[in-house]
Each structure stands twice: as structure tokens, then as C-alpha cells.
Amino acid sequence: MTADQLSGLSDTLFSTSVGLYSLAVVAFCAQLxxxxxxxPERALVGAGAPADGPAAVETPALDDPPAVxxxxxxxxxxxxxxxxxxxxxxxxxxxxLDRLPWGNMYEFATAVVLVAVVAFxxxxxxSPGLRHLGLFVxxxxxxxxxxxxxxxxxxxxxxxxxxxxxxxxxxxxxAILGFGVFFxxxxxxxxxxxxxxxxxxxxxxxxxxLVARIPSAATLDRVAHRTAxxxxxxxxxxVIAGAIWAESAWGRFWGWDPKETWAFIAxxxxxxxxxxxxxxxxxxxxAAWVNVVGLGVMVxxxxxxNMVSSGLHSYGGVN
Amino acid sequence: xxxxxxxxxxxxxxxxxxxPSALRxxxxxxxxxxxxxxxxxxxxxxxxxxxxxxxxxxLLPQRSLSQSNVSRYFADHPTLAPLLDRLxxxxxxxxxxxxxxxxxxxxxxxxxxxPRALExxxxxxxxxxxxxxxxxxxxxxxxxxxxxxxxxxxxxVEEELRVRRYRVVRRERxxxxxxxxxxxxxxxxxxxxxxxALVGLLLALAGGKLWGYEGSIxxxxxxxxxxxxxxxxxxxxxxxxxxSDLTPICVGLDDFRAEYEEDLTASSFTADITYGxxxxxxxxxxxxxxxxxxxxxxxxxxxxxxxxxxxxxxRPDGTSFDxxxxxxxxxxxxxxxxxxxxxxxxxxxxxxxxxxLQGFFAPTGLTQAGILTSIDPRPLAPxxxxxxxxxxxxxxxxxxxxxxxxxxxxxxxxxxxxxxRGNLSVGxxxxxxxxxxxxxxxxxxxxxxxxxxxxxxxxxxxxxxxVLAGLLGMLLLRRERVFARAAGRPGDxxxxxxxxxxxxxxxxxxxRFTALTDDLRTALAAxxxxxxxxxxxxxxxxxxx
Ligand code: HEM
Numbered sequence: 001m002t003a004d005q006l007s008g009l010s011d012t013l014f015s016t017s018v019g020l021y022s023l024a025v026v027a028f029c030a031q032l033x034x035x036x037x038x039x040p041e042r043a044l045v046g047a048g049a050p051a052d053g054p055a056a057v058e059t060p061a062l063d064d065p066p067a068v069x070x071x072x073x074x075x076x077x078x079x080x081x082x083x084x085x086x087x088x089x090x091x092x093x094x095x096x097l098d099r100l101p102w103g104n105m106y107e108f109a110t111a112v113v114l115v116a117v118v119a120f121x122x123x124x125x126x127s128p129g130l131r132h133l134g135l136f137v138x139x140x141x142x143x144x145x146x147x148x149x150x151x152x153x154x155x156x157x158x159x160x161x162x163x164x165x166x167x168x169x170x171x172x173x174x175a176i177l178g179f180g181v182f183f184x185x186x187x188x189x190x191x192x193x194x195x196x197x198x199x200x201x202x203x204x205x206x207x208x209x210l211v212a213r214i215p216s217a218a219t220l221d222r223v224a225h226r227t228a229x230x231x232x233x234x235x236x237x238x239v240i241a242g243a244i245w246a247e248s249a250w251g252r253f254w255g256w257d258p259k260e261t262w263a264f265i266a267x268x269x270x271x272x273x274x275x276x277x278x279x280x281x282x283x284x285x286x287a288a289w290v291n292v293v294g295l296g297v298m299v300x301x302x303x304x305x306n307m308v309s310s311g312l313h314s315y316g317g318v319n
Numbered sequence: 320x321x322x323x324x325x326x327x328x329x330x331x332x333x334x335x336x337x338x339p340s341a342l343r344x345x346x347x348x349x350x351x352x353x354x355x356x357x358x359x360x361x362x363x364x365x366x367x368x369x370x371x372x373x374x375x376x377x378l379l380p381q382r383s384l385s386q387s388n389v390s391r392y393f394a395d396h397p398t399l400a401p402l403l404d405r406l407x408x409x410x411x412x413x414x415x416x417x418x419x420x421x422x423x424x425x426x427x428x429x430x431x432x433x434p435r436a437l438e439x440x441x442x443x444x445x446x447x448x449x450x451x452x453x454x455x456x457x458x459x460x461x462x463x464x465x466x467x468x469x470x471x472x473x474x475x476v477e478e479e480l481r482v483r484r485y486r487v488v489r490r491e492r493x494x495x496x497x498x499x500x501x502x503x504x505x506x507x508x509x510x511x512x513x514x515x516a517l518v519g520l521l522l523a524l525a526g527g528k529l530w531g532y533e534g535s536i537x538x539x540x541x542x543x544x545x546x547x548x549x550x551x552x553x554x555x556x557x558x559x560x561x562x563s564d565l566t567p568i569c570v571g572l573d574d575f576r577a578e579y580e581e582d583l584t585a586s587s588f589t590a591d592i593t594y595g596x597x598x599x600x601x602x603x604x605x606x607x608x609x610x611x612x613x614x615x616x617x618x619x620x621x622x623x624x625x626x627x628x629x630x631x632x633x634r635p636d637g638t639s640f641d642x643x644x645x646x647x648x649x650x651x652x653x654x655x656x657x658x659x660x661x662x663x664x665x666x667x668x669x670x671x672x673x674x675x676l677q678g679f680f681a682p683t684g685l686t687q688a689g690i691l692t693s694i695d696p697r698p699l700a701p702x703x704x705x706x707x708x709x710x711x712x713x714x715x716x717x718x719x720x721x722x723x724x725x726x727x728x729x730x731x732x733x734x735x736x737x738x739x740r741g742n743l744s745v746g747x748x749x750x751x752x753x754x755x756x757x758x759x760x761x762x763x764x765x766x767x768x769x770x771x772x773x774x775x776x777x778x779x780x781x782x783x784x785x786v787l788a789g790l791l792g793m794l795l796l797r798r799e800r801v802f803a804r805a806a807g808r809p810g811d812x813x814x815x816x817x818x819x820x821x822x823x824x825x826x827x828x829x830x831r832f833t834a835l836t837d838d839l840r841t842a843l844a845a846x847x848x849x850x851x852x853x854x855x856x857x858x859x860x861x862x863x864x
Contacts, residue, residue: 158580161587165609229794236790240783249609251620251769252533253776254524255384256412261377265370272366279359297370305377 006096007156013088014110014149020082021117021142027075028134032213034068072131079138080121086114097156102172103163105306106152112302113144115180123184123223130223132214136191137184167245174238179298181231182270186295188224189288192217196285221284224291225277232270239263262301269294356423357430365424372420376411379403383412425521432514439507446488447501450802454819457802459832465843466813469805473498475842476803476816479835485801497804506823509792516785523782527775532556532565537646539627539765543571545597546617546770566617566772570594571601575624575764583653583696590621590766616774623767625649625657628680628703628759632663635754640666646765647680648723655682656693659723664714673712675735676757677725678705684744691742703759704742707751710735798823801835816843 001009090111094101101107120137123130159168196217198209205212214220242263247253254260273290276282282290355361380388389409393400407414454460465472473496477487485500534551536544544550546568574591588608593601606612612619629644640663647659660677681693684702691704711734713726720726729735741749743759750756800821805814818836822828 157582158584158586161585161608164586167609233787233790233794236787240787243783244780245609247776248611251611251618251622251771252773253779256376256381257384258377261373265373265377268366268370268373272363272370275359275363275366279363281360282363 003096003098006092010089010092010096010156013085013092014145017082017086017089018142018145018149020078020085021138021145024075024078024082025135025138025142027071027078028138031068031071031075032132032135032210034065034071072134075134075138076121076124076131079117079134083114083117083121086110086117090114093156097158099159100169100172102168102176103159104154104157105302106148106154108172108176109144109148109152109302111176112179112183113141113148115177116183117141119181119184119227123227129215129219133188133191133223136214137187140183140187162249165245165249167241167248171238171241171245174234174241178231178235178238179302181227181234182295182298185224185227185231186292186298188220188227189291189295191215192220192224192288193285193292195220196288221288224288228270228273228291228294232274235267235270239267258305259301262297262305266294266297266301269297353430356427359431362424362427362431365420365427368420369424372417373411375408376417379408379411381411382409421521425518428514429518432511435507436511436515439504439511442507443504447486447499447800449490449492450497450499450804451819454802454804454817457819457821459822459828460817460819461832461836463816463818463836463840463843464808464813465816466811466847467843468812469496469807469814471846472814472816472843473803473805475846476818476839479839479842480801483835485799495804495806498802500801500803501799503796503798503823505792506796506798507793509789509794509796511789513786513789513793516782516789520779520782520786523775523778525775527557527773527779529557529559531771531773531775532560533769533771533773535622535767535769537625537765538570538572538768539644539646539763540572540575541763543569543593544768545569551770566615567596568594568614568617569597569601570612570619570768570770572766572768573603575621575766577624577696577764579697585652585696588621588624588766590768592619594619616772618771620769620771621766622769623649625765625767626655626680626682626698626701626762627659627765628661628701628762630661630676631758631760632666632674633756633758634666642760644763645722647678651693653696654693655696656680660725662712662714662722662725664712671711671734673710673735674751674755675708675712675725676705677708678703680762682762684742686742689742698762700744701759701762702742702744704740705749705757705759706740707738707749707757708735709738709751709753797828799828799831 090101090107093107097103102111116137120130120133124134191214194211195214198211199217203209203212215223242260243253246255246260269290273287273294276287276290380392382389392409403409407416411417451457467475473489476498477489477500480487480498480500483502485502487498487500489496489498491497532554533556534546534548534554536551538544546565548554548556548562548565571593572590573593576587576589577585578587578589580586589605590607591603591605592612593603594612594614595601604612606619606621608621611621625646625648627644627646629642631639631641632643633639643661643663645659645661647657649655649657657680658678659680660675663674663676666672666674679691681691681702681704682698683693683695683700684691685694686692686702691702708725708730711729713720713729713734718726725735730737738753739749739751743749745759745761748756748758802819802821804817806817807813808815816839818839820828820832820835822831
């Protein structure tokens with residue numbers, strides 16, 4: 001295949017992925033809509049349960065009626081298929097350009113969303129109860145991808161001289177991984193905030209409202225914390241690798257360039273989140289808010305800093 | 320000395336009996352403040368403050384990044400900018416209030432972490448703590464029954480735990496044998512390494528700031544510079560750097576190359592340079608983007624490039640100045656369209672006999688309706704659009720002026736006036752009214768080079784690696800404590816083993832505890848088997864609830 005055909009294929013796969021994820025959203029909706037959660041033990045696990053309590057907090061989705069389980073399986077299948085074509089988007093673009101496919105904002109953001117989807121799939125395979133989060137992960141994924149396709153899309157182009165370094169692979173890959181994992185963590189905290197209010201008001205877990213169908217607040221809190229704990233060292237490493245690269249590309253390892261500043265701010269906010277998780281008075285909802293702020297900072301760093309402010313990091317390729 | 324100062328009744332010494340209580344009161348107050356400062360809650364607040372404090376540094380232009388952006392902001396916001404400036408908002412990262420936030424954070428950190436480090440050092444040398452009275456209260460617990468006597472049963476547990484690298488200690492309390500085991504002290508070590516490495520990182524950064532310096536200079540092909548503050552176009556240096564401390568080294572630029580992809584994306588910039596001690600035979604090497612020269616803790620970078628158009632100026636009397644040039648700064652990196660000025664103060668006899676060329680250089684020029692633009696960053700068809708001025712340049716007026724442009728005030732005052740203008744390709748000339756001709760003879764390339772010295776840099780890297788290592792230890796390791804108590808089973812000489820576990824760290828402890836108790840059961844059964852080959856009840860167990 002020629003480079004042009006590969007580029008075209010990449011764009012087609014992008015649309016395909018959006019389509020598959022959208023179908024997955026529909027299937028996840030159906031799973032939630034038809035679900036009648038009988039499991040009464042869930043009701044016992046209130047917000048006050050220890051965050052790292054016994055594993056039985058979230059019983060697998062096996063107690064769902066068969067129709068619900070089938071919808072859940074269809075949704076997961078669509079998600080996995082979407083993740084495969086989504087991977088194809090980046091692979092074909094990389095082949096067409098003969099370089100790593102994260103040289104501009106379109107490619108970077110597309111890769112971040114892929115990491116978020118994969119992180120969700122891994123979580124959902126390991127604890128099937130978390131499949132009920134599918135709608136809340138996949139809907140933002142679809143929205144993000146559509147926005148990326150509309151506003152960030154650029155034709156593939158060769159990399160400028162400063163980006164031609166093996167540190168591109170190290171720094172940007174880890175930044176993408178960290179961001180994708182924080183994305184899932186942030187969603188879990190948002191849902192935790194919703195669900196914990198529901199539980200605090202003594203919400204009926206067998207009610208037909210959507211919030212009754214998502215995992216318990218304790219589970220969501222644990223998912224948010226564990227993913228953040230996974231993402232934080234990755235992000236730390238990404239920042240350090242960026243500093244090492246900046247030392248050879250720009251002549252100093254740290255210069256408070258806007259991108260660097262916001263990477264630092266995000267790092268500090270996530271450190272605050274990890275502290276808050278273990279500090280009396282901050283556990284629970286305040287800590288979850290910190291995590292949500294962290295995700296906000298990450299998104300701001302991607303969008304605002306690339307598109308509005310100017311600095312050494314202005315490789316976005318979006319004008 | 321004043322003798323009229325009124326007596327100070329208010330400040331009279333307090334009665335002696337009140338002194339210790341005041342002292343104690345301030346002492347108590349200070350202690351309370353110190354406790355408050357070193358509390359985790361304060362750390363969270365300070366972390367937030369640090370994040371907030373960094374925000375203006377990214378939204379407002381900063382002097383450390385671009386002096387010209389700050390000047391533009393001053394021009395655009397003449398009333399607001401001086402106010403912001405008084406709050407150090409154009410120097411956020413070197414401002415006293417930013418320093419106050421991070422210094423408080425680090426004082427809090429040290430106050431919090433040092434006692435913990437001492438505590439941890441002590442804990443590493445002491446045995447695991449005694450078992451809690453009621454093991455069933457622990458997050459994970461189980462009861463195992465075995466026909467073994469209690470000492471043997473605990474032996475088995477100890478063996479199993481030692482294989483799993485626990486530190487084990489056996490105790491006897493109120494006639495009951497019990498066992499405490501612990502592993503994963505490295506988790507706490509990781510926490511301490513992480514937090515202390517952050518302090519190290521800050522110290523290394525500060526050291527680099529105090530003893531480091533950086534200078535930038537434009538060097539045209541064929542020229543060289545030596546490492547001294549007089550030579551640099553711009554430089555910055557730490558408070559403890561003296562001019563005489565600078566490494567004696569000179570760098571010459573032999574050749575500069577910029578390479579481009581088909582779509583004119585710049586793919587590489589390389590400079591062939593020669594470097595060495597002043598006066599010594601230099602050593603040749605090639606540097607480029609992502610590939611600086613590193614010698615003895617100093618680094619030389621290529622940070623940009625551009626063109627210096629060359630001109631030959633011939634006076635009516637036949638004297639000529641051959642191939643004089645000045646660097647023109649690129650205003651558009653995509654096409655390398657550049658602007659600059661060439662000043663010739665020594666052309667004629669008088670001070671009003673000076674000549675200057677100000678203009679625009681296009682490496683590949685295209686002239687439409689008399690306007691020259693550049694359409695390609697490569698020097699395929701160089702052209703210049705120049706305006707010639709004659710008069711007094713004001714170079715010796717004592718006021719500094721930019722080498723890249725003429726002093727506009729001299730033009731306004733009429734001391735420097737335009738005499739001719741024109742667009743030239745290589746080889747073409749512009750005739751001035753006084754008979755002088757200016758010929759555009761070609762161009763040289765220059766490179767923007769940066770010389771950097773930062774003795775803190777390797778320490779920053781070392782501290783950053785320690786931060787990461789500590790972080791991984793703290794987040795990924797688990798500290799687990801296992802306790803067991805053996806109670807004799809009345810009647811048959813067998814034992815009921817109570818086992819409990821307490822885990823700190825990520826992950827579900829439940830499944831691991833189940834695996835441990837399963838293994839214990841198997842081991843107990845294996846050990847009991849030869850003693851009671853027949854009829855022994857299979858060991859029973861399960862959670863007591
Ligand atoms: C530069 C500022 C700081 C940063 C970036 C930072 C970062 C972190 C991180 C990422 C963790 C891991 C949390 C976890 O285990 O999930 C942590 C733990 C901890 N930090 Fe800090 N920290 C800072 C300052 C402080 C200060 C000032 C204190 C004391 C007041 C402190 C006390 C602790 C303690 C006690 C833990 C362990 C929590 C636990 O055992 O679970 N830290 N810190």
C-alpha cells in the first residue's frame with residue numbers, strides 16, 4: 001500500500017472506531033436499562049465502608065439476568081473491536097508516515113483515548129462488575145473522538161527536527177499512558193461523587209434509576225485510587241523523561257514553559273489526591289474532587305496550552 | 320543617644336514568677352504551630368497552593384521566557400502591567416511568594432518525614448509488634464484446627480512465613496504461644512526515600528541556579544567566540560558565579576547546514592564546530608538539535624540559525640568595503656524571511672558620513688508588485704529589500720541600541736535620512752545619490768549558539784531517579800503483618816490456630832490471605848500426617864464468622 005492509501009485507511013478506521021464505540025454505548029445503555037440488580041448485599045456497602053475492604057464488595061455481574069449479561073457481553077465485544085480498529089488508526093498512520101504516530105495533537109489525543117479504552121477493558125476483564133461503568137467510559141470516549149476528529153484533525157506530516165529523537169518514544173508514550181489512565185481514574189471519581197450522594201441519601205439500590213446500577217461508591221473509590229496510583233509513577237516518569245529530553249533539545253532541563261508548568265501543576269494535584277486519600281477529613285468526596293480537578297488540569301494542558309498559549313511545546317499542528 | 324526618651328512602663332520586666340509561664344506559653348504555641356505545619360492536612364493545602372501559585376506563571380508572559388513578550392504586554396496594558404509587576408507576576412517562579420509556598424511545603428515535609436524516618440529506622444531493628452488481643456478483629460482472619468501440639472503448629476506457621484520472607488518472632492503471653500510476622504518494610508523505606516529525594520531535588524536545583532550560567536551568541540560561519548560574559552549577546556548567571564570562574568574554552572563555527580523534507584519541514588540543523596582552550600589547536604566535532612556538545616560539565620547547543628546577507632560598498636573615490644555583513648533575524652521560521660540592519664559607521668571621515676542598510680532578506684525571494692516575500696527556507700534565490708540611510712547612527716551616544724535595527728529616534732530627529740531603497744538579487748547594485756554603490760554579493764549562514772553550565776544538573780537527575788524509585792517502592796509494595804495464636808484444644812492435645820493479617824498498600828488482601836491459609840492447612844496436614852497415619856480428622860478451618 002502506498003503512504004496515501006495507508007493515510008486514507010487510517011482515517012477510515014477512525015470513523016469505524018467511532019461507529020463501533022457508539023454501538024457499544026448503545027449496548028451498555030441497554031445493559032443498564034434492562035438491569036434489575038437484585039443483589040441486596042450491595043446495599044449494605046455504604047460510603048462508610050473501608051475503601052480497601054473485602055473483595056466481595058462488588059459481586060461479579062453474574063447475578064444479572066441473562067438478557068442483561070448478553071447485552072453486557074455484546075457491549076464489551078464492540079468495545080474490544082473498537083479498540084482494535086482504534087489501534088489500527090495509529091498503526092496505519094505510523095506506517096504511512098514512517099514514524100511514531102504521536103507527533104501532533106490529533107495523534108496524541110487519539111492515542112490517549114485508546115489508552116483509556118484499553119485501561120477500561122483491562123479493568124472490566126479483571127472484575128466483571130466494573131462493566132457497568134462501560135457507558136460512562138465509552139460515552140466520553142465517543143465525544144472525545146468526535147471532537148478530536150472535528151477540531152484537531154491534521155494531515156500526517158513529517159516531524160520537525162526537534163522531535164526527531166528517541167526521547168519522543170519515551171516521553172510522549174509515557175505521557176499518553178499516564179493521561180489515559182488518569183482519564184479512567186477521573187471518570188471513576190466523577191461517578192463516585194454521584195453515587196456516594198445517592199448512597200448517603202439512602203438511595204434504594206434496586207430502584208430503576210441509572211445511579212442505582214453503577215457500582216458501589218466504595219468500589220468506585222477504589223478503582224479511582226488504584227488507577228491513579230498506577231498512573232502517578234508513569235506521569236512522574238514522563239515528566240522526568242521530558243526534562244531529560246529538553247536538556248538536549250532546548251538547552252535546559254526545566255524552563256517553566258507553559259506545557260512544563262501545567263505538567264507540574266497536574267503532578268502536584270495528583271500528589272495532593274494521593275495524600276488526601278490517606279488523610280482524615282479529606283477521604284471520600286473531597287479527595288474525589290481533587291482527582292476530578294487533576295483530570296481537568298490534564299485536559300486543560302492538552303487543549304488550552306497547545307492551542308492558545310505559545311511555547312516551545314507548540315508542535316500541535318493545529319492553527 | 321536620646322536622654323529624653325520617656326520611661327516605658329508598658330515594657331517593664333514582667334514579675335519573675337510570670338516568666339516561665341510566658342515562656343511555656345510561647346513554647347506551647349510554637350509547638351502547636353509546628354504540629355499544625357507538619358500535619359498531612361497542611362501538606363495538602365500547601366500542595367494546592369503550589370499548584371495555584373504556578374498558574375499565573377503560565378498565563379502571563381514571563382521575563383525568564385521572553386523579555387519581548389513582557390514588553391509587549393506592558394505596551395498593551397500600560398496601567399495593569401506595572402501593578403502586576405509589583406506582585407512579581409512576570410517573574411512568578413523567582414518571586415518571594417512562590418518561594419514562600421514551596422519553602423513552607425518543604426519545611427512541612429521535613430518536619431513530617433524526619434521523625435518518621437527515625438521511627439522507621441528503629442522499627443527496622445526491633446521485632447514485629449505483639450499480636451493484638453483479638454485476631455478476629457483484623458481485616459483478614461481465620462481459625463485452623465490441627466491435631467499437632469501448639470508448639471509444632473506454630474513451627475509450621477513460622478516455616479511457611481519464613482519461606483515467604485517474613486520476619487518472624489515468637490512470644491509467649493499468659494501461657495499462650497503466639498507469633499508475629501512482618502514483611503514489606505521497604506514500602507515505608509520507599510516513602511521516605513521519595514520524600515527526602517524531593518528535598519534533594521530542591522537543593523540540587525538551588526545549587527544549579529546559584530553556580531550556573533548561560534550565554535547566547537550568534538556566530539557566523541568562519542567566526543568563533545570564547546566563553547566570557549563580554550562576548551555574549553545575552554547571558555544570565557547565578558549569584559555565586561564570578562566572571563573568572565568561566566571555563567576557558569573557545570568555539571568556532573566552521574559550517575552550518577539546515578536540511579529540509581520535501582514539504583519544507585526542517586529535518587535537521589547541524590553545525591560543524593571546533594572547540595578547545597583559547598590559543599590551543601581546536602578539536603572538530605558536529606553538533607545539532609538534540610545533540611549538543613558536552614565537555615566537562617559544560618554544554619554547547621545550536622538553538623537557531625539564520626542568514627547574514629553580505630554587501631560590498633564602493634565609495635565614489637574607489638575605496639571599497641568588501642563583503643560586509645550583519646545577521647538578519649528570522650521572523651518566520653517556515654520561510655526564513657529575515658529582518659536586520661547593517662551599520663557602517665566608519666565609512667567616511669565625519670560622524671555625519673555614516674551609512675546604514677536596513678531591510679529584509681528572503682532566502683528564496685518572490686517579488687510581486689514591488690513587495691518582496693520569501694517562499695522557501697532554503698537559499699535558492701536570495702534577494703534583499705533594503706533601505707539605505709546616511710547620517711549619524713548615534714552608536715557612540717552612550718545609549719544602547721539593538722544591532723538588528725536602526726535607532727528610530729535618530730531617523731525621527733532627522734540625523735539619519737533615507738537616501739535610496741531597492742530590491743536586489745545577488746550581484747545587483749543600488750546606487751546612492753552621493754555616488755556610492757551598494758552591491759548585494761550573497762549571504763553567510765549564522766548559528767545561534769548557547770553555552771550552558773549547570774553544576775546541579777547531574778544531582779537533579781540523581782534525585783529525580785531516587786524520587787521515582789522511592790515512589791515505585793511506596794506505591795507498589797505492600798506491608799503485611801501476620802499474627803498467629805495457638806490455643807490448646809481441650810481433650811485431644813490438638814491445637815486451634817487463630818491467624819490474622821493486616822495489610823497496608825494497594826490491592827485486595829482477601830485472596831492473598833486465603834492462599835496463605837490454604838497453604839498453612841496443607842502444611843499442617845502434611846506435618847500431622849506421619850503422627851496420625853490413621854483416623855485423624857482432616858484439619859478443619861474456616862472463618863470464625
Ligand atoms: C513536595 C511535596 C510532596 C509530594 C509531591 C508528596 C507526594 C506523596 C505521594 C505521591 C504519596 C503517595 C501516597 C500513597 O501512598 O498513595 C505520599 C505519601 C505520603 N506523604 Fe507526601 N508528598 C509531599 C509532601 C508531604 C508532606 C509535607 C508530608 C507531611 C506533612 C507528607 C507525608 C506523607 C505521608 C505520611 C505519606 C504516606 C501516606 C500513607 O502512608 O499512605 N508528604 N506523598
